[in-house]
Amino acid sequence: xxxxxxxxxxxxxxxxxxxxxxxxxLSLGEGEFLTVFGPNGAGKSSLLGMLGGAMRPTRxxxxxxGQRLAYSDVEWRHQVxxxxxxxxxxxxxxVEENLRFYGRLFGLTDLDQRIPERLERVGLADxxxxxxxxxxxxxxxxxxLARALLHDPDVILLDEPYTGLDPSAAGVLRGxxxxxxxxxxxxxxxxxxxxxxxxxxxRVAIQVSGRFAWEGTQADVGGEAFERHYHRVVEGRS
Amino acid sequence: MRTYxxxxxxxIWKDLVLExxxxxxxxxxxxxxxxxxxxxxxxxxxxxxxxxxxxxGLIWMTLVFGGLLGVGRTFYLESxxxxxxxxLTSPVPKDAIYLAKTLANFALLFIVSVLVLGxxxxxxxxxxxxxxxxxxxxxGLGSLGFVALGTLFAAISTGTTMGETLLPILVFPLLxxxxxxxxxxxxxxxxxxxxxxxxxxxxxxxxxxxxxxxAGAMLFRYVVED
Numbered sequence: 001x002x003x004x005x006x007x008x009x010x011x012x013x014x015x016x017x018x019x020x021x022x023x024x025x026l027s028l029g030e031g032e033f034l035t036v037f038g039p040n041g042a043g044k045s046s047l048l049g050m051l052g053g054a055m056r057p058t059r060x061x062x063x064x065x066g067q068r069l070a071y072s073d074v075e076w077r078h079q080v081x082x083x084x085x086x087x088x089x090x091x092x093x094x095v096e097e098n099l100r101f102y103g104r105l106f107g108l109t110d111l112d113q114r115i116p117e118r119l120e121r122v123g124l125a126d127x128x129x130x131x132x133x134x135x136x137x138x139x140x141x142x143x144x145l146a147r148a149l150l151h152d153p154d155v156i157l158l159d160e161p162y163t164g165l166d167p168s169a170a171g172v173l174r175g176x177x178x179x180x181x182x183x184x185x186x187x188x189x190x191x192x193x194x195x196x197x198x199x200x201x202x203r204v205a206i207q208v209s210g211r212f213a214w215e216g217t218q219a220d221v222g223g224e225a226f227e228r229h230y231h232r233v234v235e236g237r238s
Numbered sequence: 239m240r241t242y243x244x245x246x247x248x249x250i251w252k253d254l255v256l257e258x259x260x261x262x263x264x265x266x267x268x269x270x271x272x273x274x275x276x277x278x279x280x281x282x283x284x285x286x287x288x289x290x291x292x293x294x295g296l297i298w299m300t301l302v303f304g305g306l307l308g309v310g311r312t313f314y315l316e317s318x319x320x321x322x323x324x325x326l327t328s329p330v331p332k333d334a335i336y337l338a339k340t341l342a343n344f345a346l347l348f349i350v351s352v353l354v355l356g357x358x359x360x361x362x363x364x365x366x367x368x369x370x371x372x373x374x375x376x377x378g379l380g381s382l383g384f385v386a387l388g389t390l391f392a393a394i395s396t397g398t399t400m401g402e403t404l405l406p407i408l409v410f411p412l413l414x415x416x417x418x419x420x421x422x423x424x425x426x427x428x429x430x431x432x433x434x435x436x437x438x439x440x441x442x443x444x445x446x447x448x449x450x451x452x453a454g455a456m457l458f459r460y461v462v463e464d
Contacts, residue, residue, distance in 0.1 A: 054327045074329035088324025092259045104248035105328040107241045
């Protein structure tokens with residue numbers, strides 16, 4: 001068993017009478033890549049929001065490397081990188097200026113080395129002086145990933161990263177995301193895209209009506225059988 | 239502490255660079271100020287009213303209404319690509335975000351307030367004389383108090399369906415003390431009275447700005463936290 005990095009214990013989130021996430025427990029070690037599937041409204045993004053410290057749980061808590069985190073804990077932010085289908089980027093700033101801005105927020109001092117290195121990794125080194133609004137959606141997603149990786153976090157959270165990408169751009173992003181499986185980082189991705197989600201996952205969960213209705217590995221229900229299994233689980237629980 | 243200050247500087251730098259490139263807020267505030275001054279100039283019968291008697295009130299009203307145009311859009315650029323979430327999930331204390339956004343707004347509104355003073359002096363034929371520094375100080379303190387409240391309430395109104403419409407309803411009642419002290423001080427200084435005579439009012443303006451900043455820094459996290 002690898003060292004535990006990310007844990008959630010009894011995590012729940014309610015919006016008034018609506019229960020978005022209901023008693024989710026998970027334990028992920030170094031190098032593990034969990035993909036959480038689920039239909040729209042299953043509570044996937046709320047789960048990710050709580051894991052990333054962007055959303056206060058109604059009940060339960062999150063631990064990183066055994067340390068229970070308070071919602072307002074800024075140390076939490078140093079250990080987590082978030083990539084959403086919204087990039088958190090400023091269109092009128094250049095690629096470099098966006099990364100330099102976030103680097104300063106994280107208190108990084110070696111940005112002259114980090115920025116070119118991260119841009120090289122996501123294949124945007126030649127766009128460093130471009131304003132973000134001049135980039136395609138696919139390039140912006142890769143830049144967002146560079147932003148999420150800038151402070152070298154242990155935990156990467158991916159919220160529907162392929163949304164709005166054409167097959168070519170999705171393929172490029174998939175290649176970059178595959179690089180995250182370096183045995184050191186722990187990744188959680190939420191998506192309703194079965195094909196994209198399965199490719200990189202070492203563990204899989206299906207979330208329905210806020211709860212994990214099924215958890216396992218690809219080996220448990222491999223390949224095309226997973227799609228039938230997914231629909232059976234979703235229809236059985238919703 | 240050094241990181242805290244650098245985080246504030248980073249957000250101010252980002253806001254000012256974005257404003258420099260888009261010129262959205264400064265152009266709206268500046269254009270409003272000039273047009274308001276022109277309209278006020280034609281709305282006063284100078285045969286029965288001396289311009290210097292009413293100029294202070296009109297300057298402050300122009301500043302408040304013009305300022306709302308800019309401050310109301312404080313979080314607009316953040317909302318375009320959900321960048322506010324990027325800020326909130328970075329290790330920046332919420333009060334640092336508030337202080338940085340407020341100081342960036344202050345820089346813009348202070349420029350506009352000097353512009354407003356210049357335009358009114360021109361159209362109303364005001365002789366500011368030796369008191370010009372004092373008037374700028376009064377307008378500067380007023381601008382700081384205004385943006386301290388405006389930035390906090392802009393964050394509240396951004397998250398509502400009423401958006402910018404809600405902002406004046408929330409902010410105006412709280413601005414009453416600031417407007418009273420500001421208009422009184424500005425009016426006396428325009429009339430050529432010595433600064434000593436308005437010193438108490440200027441102190442009150444300063445106290446209002448400090449109290450608004452402190453309240454904003456404490457309350458901002460409750461506005462933006464989920």
